Amino acid sequence: QSVLTQPPSMSGTPGQRVTISCSGSSFNIGNNYVYWYQQLPGTAPKLLMYRNNQRPSGVPDRFSGSKSGTSASLAISGLRSEDEADYFCAAWDDSVSGQYVFGSGTKVTVL
């Protein structure tokens, strides 16, 4: 069971806005940065967002990240067919001896 909770699936039509939530605690999201990864089918994860809301070079500005308290979210505006993928949030967790934890993952389907 993941420390960070995400909805298993979400869907939208092309052009819509989809927002994926990631819920944690004060041990992780509440006091640490949040990261987002995109995993296209059959490929390795790709870094999509770092330090809550920073986009790496090459990531379209259709993707945006935010954090409030112990929750974070990733928004995809102007949804496109190539956005169909699994999305994982991640953060450092200070409980126990400290570890990097991933969310349970959200499958985004473009209808």
Add this chain to the structure above:
Amino acid sequence: QLQLEESGPGLVKPSETLSLTCSVSGDSINTKNYYWGWIRQPPGGGLEWIGNVYYSGSTYYKPSLKSRVTMSIDTSKNQFSLKVRSVTAADTAVYFCARDQRGYSDSADATVFDYWGRGTLVTVAS
């Protein structure tokens, strides 16, 4: 362009040791600027961080795996490695190696994986 590639046996018997190597090209791993990590993903499942290794050989692991995991680094070969002892079917997964942008002086919450290998499937079965 930095590239990482995992290699190792695709099939390991229960109770034996899983051994994987990550070969890095495009840059030297003998740098203070990054850690190097392993992440795994069971079939149809989510991602699980296993641990990180620094160029100096310093390591830190996921607490629940710490008793069975060893990571090492060979800067002369530009490679780093993972060993998981006493494997069971629950260790069946695609294993990814990745670069962690976190430098030694950064706080732990700066951990972020920006370059990944393609992954290699390891199946634990007799």
